[in-house]
Amino acid sequence: xxxxxxxxxxTSYSEDxxxxxxxxxxxxxxxxxxxxxxxxxxxINDYWANAVAVPFLIYAIAAIGLNILVGYAGQVSLxxxxxxxxxxxxxxxxxxxxxxxxxFIHVILAGLITAAVGVVFGLxxxxxxxxxxxxxxxxxxxxLVWLFNKVPWFYNYSASGQINAPxxxxxxxxxxxxxxxxxxxxxxxxxxLTLVALVARNLTRGTVGRKxxxxxxxxxxxxxxxxxxxxxxxxxxxxSSFFIGIAGALFxxxxxxxxxxxxxxxxxxxxxxxxxxxxxxxxxxxxxFAGAAFLVLLPVFLKNVLVGTLGWxxxxxxxxxxxxxxxxxxxxxxxxxxxxAQLWRVAKEKLxxxxxxx
Amino acid sequence: MPDQLVxxxxxxxxxxxxxVLYSLVALGFVLIFKASGIFNYAQGxxxxxxxxxxxxxxxxxxxxxxxxxxxxxxxxxxxxWQVPSVIAILLTGVVMVLLAIVIxxxxxxxxxxQAPIILFMATIGMAYFLEGFGDxxxxxxxxxxxxxxxxxINETIESLTDRWFGxxxxxxxxxxxxxxxxILLVTALTLFSQYSKQGRALRAxxxxxxxxxxVGISLRFIWVLVWSIAGFVALVAGIIWxxxxxxxxxxxxxALKALPVLMLGGFxxxxxxxxxxxxxxxxxxxxxxSIGPMIGGATENWxxxxxxxxxxxxxxxxxxxxxxxxxx
Numbered sequence: 001x002x003x004x005x006x007x008x009x010x011t012s013y014s015e016d017x018x019x020x021x022x023x024x025x026x027x028x029x030x031x032x033x034x035x036x037x038x039x040x041x042x043x044i045n046d047y048w049a050n051a052v053a054v055p056f057l058i059y060a061i062a063a064i065g066l067n068i069l070v071g072y073a074g075q076v077s078l079x080x081x082x083x084x085x086x087x088x089x090x091x092x093x094x095x096x097x098x099x100x101x102x103x104f105i106h107v108i109l110a111g112l113i114t115a116a117v118g119v120v121f122g123l124x125x126x127x128x129x130x131x132x133x134x135x136x137x138x139x140x141x142x143x144l145v146w147l148f149n150k151v152p153w154f155y156n157y158s159a160s161g162q163i164n165a166p167x168x169x170x171x172x173x174x175x176x177x178x179x180x181x182x183x184x185x186x187x188x189x190x191x192x193l194t195l196v197a198l199v200a201r202n203l204t205r206g207t208v209g210r211k212x213x214x215x216x217x218x219x220x221x222x223x224x225x226x227x228x229x230x231x232x233x234x235x236x237x238x239x240s241s242f243f244i245g246i247a248g249a250l251f252x253x254x255x256x257x258x259x260x261x262x263x264x265x266x267x268x269x270x271x272x273x274x275x276x277x278x279x280x281x282x283x284x285x286x287x288x289f290a291g292a293a294f295l296v297l298l299p300v301f302l303k304n305v306l307v308g309t310l311g312w313x314x315x316x317x318x319x320x321x322x323x324x325x326x327x328x329x330x331x332x333x334x335x336x337x338x339x340x341a342q343l344w345r346v347a348k349e350k351l352x353x354x355x356x357x358x
Numbered sequence: 359m360p361d362q363l364v365x366x367x368x369x370x371x372x373x374x375x376x377x378v379l380y381s382l383v384a385l386g387f388v389l390i391f392k393a394s395g396i397f398n399y400a401q402g403x404x405x406x407x408x409x410x411x412x413x414x415x416x417x418x419x420x421x422x423x424x425x426x427x428x429x430x431x432x433x434x435x436x437x438x439w440q441v442p443s444v445i446a447i448l449l450t451g452v453v454m455v456l457l458a459i460v461i462x463x464x465x466x467x468x469x470x471x472q473a474p475i476i477l478f479m480a481t482i483g484m485a486y487f488l489e490g491f492g493d494x495x496x497x498x499x500x501x502x503x504x505x506x507x508x509x510x511i512n513e514t515i516e517s518l519t520d521r522w523f524g525x526x527x528x529x530x531x532x533x534x535x536x537x538x539x540x541i542l543l544v545t546a547l548t549l550f551s552q553y554s555k556q557g558r559a560l561r562a563x564x565x566x567x568x569x570x571x572x573v574g575i576s577l578r579f580i581w582v583l584v585w586s587i588a589g590f591v592a593l594v595a596g597i598i599w600x601x602x603x604x605x606x607x608x609x610x611x612x613a614l615k616a617l618p619v620l621m622l623g624g625f626x627x628x629x630x631x632x633x634x635x636x637x638x639x640x641x642x643x644x645x646x647x648s649i650g651p652m653i654g655g656a657t658e659n660w661x662x663x664x665x666x667x668x669x670x671x672x673x674x675x676x677x678x679x680x681x682x683x684x685x686x
Contacts, residue, residue, distance in 0.1 A: 076475060128670050131397050131478065131625070135617045136670060139663035150654035267614070271482065278479055312428040319493040320425075326486025333480045334468040 003351040019201055036190055041183045049182035050255075056296045057189035058250045063276040063288035064200045065243030070274070071282035072204055073236035074216025075125050075133060079140035081269035083241050085261050086114045086144060087248025089154050092163045095176075095253070096156060103168040103175060107192065107249045114245020115238040117144075122237025126230060129219075141267055148261040162260050165253040176253045185254050192250065196243055201285050203239065212236050213283070275325070279332050281341025290340040298325065361525070368527045369647045370640055375533035377639020378540045379598060383616040384623070384631040385544070386591040391625050392564045393584040394466070396477045400485040402613020404454075404589055407492045409596030409605045411453050413503050414496040416446040421495045443505040447593070454589030455582075462582045489610060498607075503600035507535050536598045543594060544632060547587070556583060618666035624676030633677060638662045 003024040010016040020026040044053060062084060069075050090110035095103065121140040128136050148154050155163050167177030174180045175188045203209055211232045214222035223229055252259045259265070272295065280291020299321055306317040336342050350357075383401060390398040414421065418437040427433060441449070465484065469477055508531040519527040551557035562570040563580045571577055599609050619638050623630025642661040650657045675681055 124667055124671050127674050129674075130474070132621055132670055132674065134478075135621050135663070136667045138614065138617065139660065139667040142660035142663050146656065146660050150656065274479075274482075310428075313424070315498060316424050316428055316494065319490045319498065322490030323487050323494065324490075326483045326488070326490060329483030330465055330480050330487065333472075333476055333483065334465070337472065337476050 003348065003354075005352075019205070033194070036194075037187075041187055044182050044186050046182045049186050051300055052296060054185050054189055054255050056292055057186070057193045058247050058255055059273065059276060059292040059296060060289050061189075061193050061196050061250065062244050062247035062273050063280060063292045064196055064285060065240045065247060066273050067277045067280075067282065067284070067288045068200060068204070068212070068243070069236055069240035070277055071284065071287070072209060072216060073212040073233065073240075074219075075122070075233060075236060076130070077137040077240075078134050078267070078270050078274065079121060079137035079144075080244055080273045081265040081267060082141040082144035083114050083118055083244045084248030084251060084269060085148055085265035086117050086241075087111060087245030088252035088259055088265065089148050089163065089261075090114065090245065091249035091253050092165070093154070093156075095166055095168060099166070099168075102170065103253070104170060106168075107246055107253070110249040111242040111246040114248065115242040118237045118241025118244075119234050122234055122241075125233050125237065138267075141270055145261050145265060160260075162258050163252065164258045165256075168253075177257065180254070188254060189250055192246060196246065197285060197289075200239075200243065204285065208235060208239075216283075275329060279329065279339055281339030281344075284339070284341035286344060287339050287341030290344070294340065295325070298328075364523050364525050366644065366647065367523075368525075369643050371527060371529060372533070373640035373643030374636055375529070375537060375639070376643065377636035378533070378537045379595070379602075379635075380612070380615055380619045380639055381632045381635025382536070382540050382543070382591065382595045382598070383612050384619040384635055385547070385628065386588045386595070387616060387620055388623075388625065388628055388631045389547070389591065390584055390588050393560050394563070394581055395474060396466075396481065397474065397625070398588065399478060399481040399613065400488060401588065401592060401616065402610040403485040403488045403492075404457075404592035405596040405599065405612070406605070406607070406610040407457075407488050407596075408450055408454055408589065408593040409503055409600035409609060410492045410496045410501070412446055412450045412505070412593070412597065413501045413600070413605055415449050416441050416443065416503075416505075419496060424497055425494055447505065447597070450593055451590060454593055455586045458582050458585035458589050461585055462578060466581055467578065485610070485613075489607070500604050500606040501600075503597065503605050505597060505601065507532055507597070507601050509601065532598070532602055539594060539598065540632075543591065544628065548628065556580075560584065615662060618662040621666040621670055621676055624678045627676070627678035630676060630678035638665065641665055 003022065005022060008021075008023050010021070018026075020029055040053070062080065066077065066080050069077050087110045090113040091103075091106050094101070094106040094109055098106075121137065124136050125133050149161065152161075155161055158164075165176045167174060167179065169175065170184075170188060173184050175184050204212070211222070211227045212235075214225070214227050215229060215232050215236075219229060222232075248265065252264070256264060276291035276295050277288065278291070279294055280289070281287025302321050302324065303314075303317060306312045306320060307314055332339065383405065386401045386404070387398060390396055390401070413419075418439040418441060420426070420436055423435055461484065465480060469480055510531055512529045512531050512534060515527055515529050519525065551561055559570070559575045560580055560583065562573070562575055563577060567577060570580075595612075596605075596609065599612060603609075615638075616635075619631060619634040621634075622637055623632070623634030642658045642665075645661050646655070646657050670676070
């Protein structure tokens with residue numbers, strides 16, 4: 001009744017081309033933004049920020065980045081953890097080398113540096129496809145982690161080999177370091193996530209996104225109709241790595257505060273983000289959010305149920321969590337290979353006819 | 359003979375032995391890939407699971423003891439008996455076959471005709487599940503596995519090389535046993551797939567699912583068979599790696615090392631898996647020996663992947679893989 005195209009007449013090109021052409025969608029989008037920016041910051045405390053909100057926002061950025069590469073351009077990558085590490089170490093070097101520059105600029109620059117690294121590791125994608133490429137990106141993962149471990153310049157020759165985020169402010173409010181309030185962390189990540197999501201959504205709707213999808217669906221056919229595989233694949237790697245680098249920078253600077261590369265950005269991280277993309281839905285921006293929310297909330301929920309309610313030991317709960325995550329992935333792939341985003345699409349389709357289905 | 363050269367020879371020999379172990383894991387991948395087109399990420403976890411089960415049966419552990427204790431507040435740990443190695447290995451083999459049947463029934467059956475990448479991701483999901491399941495079933499502590507394989511330095515080789523070069527090579531007995539086992543396994547598998555009825559059915563399925571179905575080959579039986587064989591190969595790999603470095607989570611990471619081996623050798627070739635494994639084994643050991651000290655060491659973590667990456671840029675189908683022909 002409310003969710004429909006009928007009666008919603010567009011009278012200008014800009015109206016016709018807007019991101020959410022259906023009025024209900026648009027209102028929902030504004031409502032979500034209003035809640036995220038206006039309501040949640042008032043109530044957020046340290047527990048919710050650290051356990052749920054901030055990891056969700058950061059993983060959502062990373063998932064959008066990986067979704068562009070895997071879901072839109074069809075290039076499977078297992079090197080996400082390595083690229084996040086590039087973002088983290090880039091922002092660390094920038095923060096310590098140019099303390100007077102705003103952290104906001106540092107985060108963007110870290111993204112750009114990661115994009116450059118991503119393009120280098122994306123070059124083999126022109127020759128290698130499918131599984132072979134997936135395994136080739138593992139080279140990025142292991143090589144980058146090794147590099148940040150072994151070259152002391154990257155961690156400023158600190159004795160522990162760790163990197164620690166110095167305190168930085170935005171408009172006089174701490175966003176990194178020990179004094180940061182829950183609200184500041186949340187808002188900083190939220191602003192960046194909103195920008196990233198807007199850029200990603202519009203890129204995927206436009207020429208660039210259509211080229212990516214053409215390459216994904218069949219690269220040879222795409223080449224024949226005039227899509228340049230070189231620029232298309234490399235832009236996919238660049239844009240994807242740019243977002244993943246930003247996510248890595250935030251993950252280190254805002255969320256962790258101190259990081260050790262093998263532990264924070266290991267192969268497990270690559271898989272975690274890949275799972276978010278699969279469970280959420282390949283080739284969908286909404287899916288990246290849904291997948292990130294699902295995999296951030298699930299462990300918190302399981303921990304509360306198994307350890308909090310049933311009183312089981314934490315190591316047992318951790319193993320059962322592995323089983324449930326693995327099982328869910330298989331179940332999702334069998335029941336709905338297109339992920340949560342597809343469930344959402346089906347629901348919208350039903351809503352369009354409600355309450356008078358034919 | 360100069361010292362450096364002798365050391366390099368020892369490193370090469372050890373690399374060959376390590377390469378055999380990589381090949382052993384890679385073999386499991388190739389078998390499943392050839393028969394069902396599935397790239398089975400869970401192979402390494404299968405090896406871990408097999409090793410865990412073997413140790414558990416040997417020591418008479420109560421399965422799920424930790425969970426039962428948590429639910430009932432009891433203190434179960436084991437039945438208090440020791441099972442002889444041979445029987446334990448046989449029982450583990452049975453468990454692996456059961457696992458193959460369950461995987462076929464619950465997962466593969468429902469994923470027929472899906473894109474290969476979806477199947478690949480499903481095996482990643484299975485890997486996670488099995489990893490958690492193995493830990494819940496047998497406990498996550500590091501276990502020692504001993505099925506009576508010889509271990510330690512091989513003295514014959516040491517004294518022989520000492521006489522020839524004036525320097526005794528260090529070669530582990532276990533590596534020699536592993537090499538022999540690998541040769542045996544490859545011969546048996548080749549004979550099986552060339553001369554037995556089931557083996558030929560398996561190759562028919564690998565060529566064309568529909569044609570195989572139309573001549574009356576049961577696809578589902580073949581899949582169970584292939585996964586059982588892969589489980590068996592995983593068991594052998596699990597025994598050897600488990601004896602070498604203890605049964606622990608890192609065992610499942612050898613699967614990742616098998617990936618570059620596969621890429622070098624080509625996903626579809628059994629000899630490729632062997633040759634790829636040897637190249638990677640020798641390559642990474644020699645690289646660590648010659649260049650490693652200059653750039654900080656621990657290059658074994660990434661050398662295999664980078665080598666495979668560079669190699670693939672020049673020959674995308676691997677050494678022995680079938681040529682990739684693309685049609686629109």
